[in-house]
Every structure is written in structure tokens, then in C-alpha cells.
Amino acid sequence: MPWTNYHNHCKYCDGVEDIETHVENAIREGIISMGFSSHSPVFFENKWSMNVTDMPLYLRDIQLAKEKFSDQIEIYKSMEIDFFPEQSGVINKWTEDLELDYSIGSVHFIDAFEDGIPWEIDGPLLTFEKGLNEIFDNDIRCVLEKYFDYTIQMLENDCPTILGHVDKIKMQNHHSFFFSESEAWYIDLLKQTLEVAAKSGVIVEVNTRGLYKKRASETYPGIFGLQLLKDFGLPVCLNSDAHHPKEIIGEFENTAKLLKQIGFNELMVLKNNTWQARPFDLSGIHW
Numbered sequence: 089m090p091w092t093n094y095h096n097h098c099k100y101c102d103g104v105e106d107i108e109t110h111v112e113n114a115i116r117e118g119i120i121s122m123g124f125s126s127h128s129p130v131f132f133e134n135k136w137s138m139n140v141t142d143m144p145l146y147l148r149d150i151q152l153a154k155e156k157f158s159d160q161i162e163i164y165k166s167m168e169i170d171f172f173p174e175q176s177g178v179i180n181k182w183t184e185d186l187e188l189d190y191s192i193g194s195v196h197f198i199d200a201f202e203d204g205i206p207w208e209i210d211g212p213l214l215t216f217e218k219g220l221n222e223i224f225d226n227d228i229r230c231v232l233e234k235y236f237d238y239t240i241q242m243l244e245n246d247c248p249t250i251l252g253h254v255d256k257i258k259m260q261n262h263h264s265f266f267f268s269e270s271e272a273w274y275i276d277l278l279k280q281t282l283e284v285a286a287k288s289g290v291i292v293e294v295n296t297r298g299l300y301k302k303r304a305s306e307t308y309p310g311i312f313g314l315q316l317l318k319d320f321g322l323p324v325c326l327n328s329d330a331h332h333p334k335e336i337i338g339e340f341e342n343t344a345k346l347l348k349q350i351g352f353n354e355l356m357v358l359k360n361n362t363w364q365a366r367p368f369d370l371s372g373i374h375w
């Protein structure tokens with residue numbers, strides 16, 4: 089049975105290998121529909137986002153692969169676009185200008201250090217602790233409020249097709265080091281965010297990267313978040329956020345099992361250029 093995956097990085101951002109190598113491996117792993125989602129260019133120097141000058145090459149390579157493998161797999165073009173409140177609108181502008189098939193909107197940064205460099209919430213723990221201390225005076229609740237507030241602003245003002253790893257910030261919270269995810273204030277923040285998501289028409293991804301990279305004990309969102317998605321009737325898709333071809337279906341089977349246990353019966357897929365809900369089981373999607 090086939091799988092789909094709409095969150096994939098390659099050599100044009102912080103992933104490895106070219107588009108064609110990713111596609112060849114995806115076909116071997118049973119992927120029938122996939123999308124590339126390199127990190128969109130941002131306004132500051134970094135090692136992980138795509139250079140503006142590479143964008144035409146990125147889009148060209150996707151188009152070439154789409155044509156070359158058209159009888160084996162559906163390939164779509166996208167980007168994972170960062171949300172910054174001061175640049176609200178950019179997600180839909182990129183999507184329109186580049187004629188992307190869909191967009192992934194993600195919050196990776198909240199606030200900035202004194203030198204103006206945005207603070208990365210999913211980078212090394214030391215960077216996380218530095219920002220927590222220097223920008224937020226070690227007030228973790230304030231950090232979480234801002235993180236989810238940015239997500240809500242994105243959903244309300246510049247809504248992407250797919251909401252990327254909605255609670256990824258918890259990857260820093262090993263063994264509940266900074267806060268307890270069962271505290272009422274945290275649950276409320278997640279709930280409020282997903283309530284807004286439910287009104288926005290967004291698809292929420294179930295992102296397995298933390299699991300197979302052993303950076304988190306759960307998917308993004310975790311079990312509690314998944315139950316909320318189910319309660320709110322939000323459409324979901326299963327993505328691995330692969331940065332290497334071998335990660336394309338990382339933890340898909342276990343996660344499909346979990347989703348079934350929670351009561352999900354369908355996953356959103358792109359088929360013939362249209363998003364549609366398809367039934368699935370542990371071995372894949374009923375195409």
C-alpha cells in the first residue's frame with residue numbers, strides 16, 4: 089500500500105541529496121504522491137534556508153522530476169515558509185508568485201536577540217536556553233504564549249495550506265525540564281491554537297521527525313494534540329519532514345497505528361492536483 093509525504097527537504101536548503109535521488113528513493117519506499125518543501129529564503133544570514141538565487145533551479149529540478157517520473161509518482165512543489173509577524177502575507181505571496189501547489193507555514197523563530205538575530209526555537213538546546221534567558225528572563229510560559237500567538241497570527245492573517253509541526257517547541261522540553269505539558273495553561277494554549285486552526289481551513293500535519301531523530305518522544309503534535317485534532321474535526325496529513333532520502337517514511341507505520349487508535353480514519357493527500365481525504369491503515373493509504 090502506498091504512502092504520501094508533503095514535507096521534504098533536499099540539497100537546496102538544509103537537506104541532503106538532489107531532487108531526483110529523493111524521488112527515486114521515495115518510489116522504492118512506496119510513496120505515490122510527494123511534495124518538496126525547502127525552507128524559503130529569509131531576511132538574515134543562516135545555514136538552513138534556500139538562497140534566493142537557487143529558487144529557479146529548485147523549481148526547475150522539481151519540474152524535471154515531475155516529468156521524468158510521471159508514470160510512477162505524483163510530485164508537487166512547495167516551500168516551508170517561516171512566519172514572522174512583521175512579514176505577514178509572505179506565505180501567500182510566495183505561493184502565488186511561484187505558483188506553488190501548496191504551502192507549509194511554520195513558526196521556527198520568536199522574537200530576537202539584542203543584535204536583531206531572530207531566536208530559533210528548534211535549534212541547539214544552548215541557543216534555546218540563551219534566548220529564554222536573555223530575551224524572556226527565563227519565563228518559559230511567556231515563551232510558549234508568544235510561540236502559539238505567532239501560530240494563531242499566521243492562521244488568521246496568512247494561512248498556509250499545511251500547518252507545520254504545531255508544537256515543535258516541546259522538542260526542547262525533555263523530561264518536562266522547562267514545563268509540564270499537562271499544566272492547564274499549556275493545554276489551553278494548544279487548544280486555543282487548534283480551535284483557530286479548525287476555523288481556518290488549514291490541514292494540520294502529523295510530523296514524525298522528532299521520533300525518528302530521537303529528539304522527541306512523540307510526533308508533533310503529540311497524543312494530546314492529536315486527540316484535540318480529532319475532536320475539532322481537523323483534516324490531517326502524515327509527513328516525515330525528511331532531510332535525507334532514507335527518512336521519507338520514518339515512523340509512518342507506528343504513527344498510522346496511533347492515529348487509528350485515536351480514531352482517525354482518513355489522511356489528506358494530493359491526488360490529481362486536488363487535496364482529498366483518503367482512508368488508510370498501517371500499511372499505507374487506500375489510494
Ligand SMILES: [Zn+2]
Binds near residue numbers: 168196252
Ligand atoms: Zn520546520
Ligand SMILES: [Zn+2]
Binds near residue numbers: 095097168329
Ligand atoms: Zn521542515
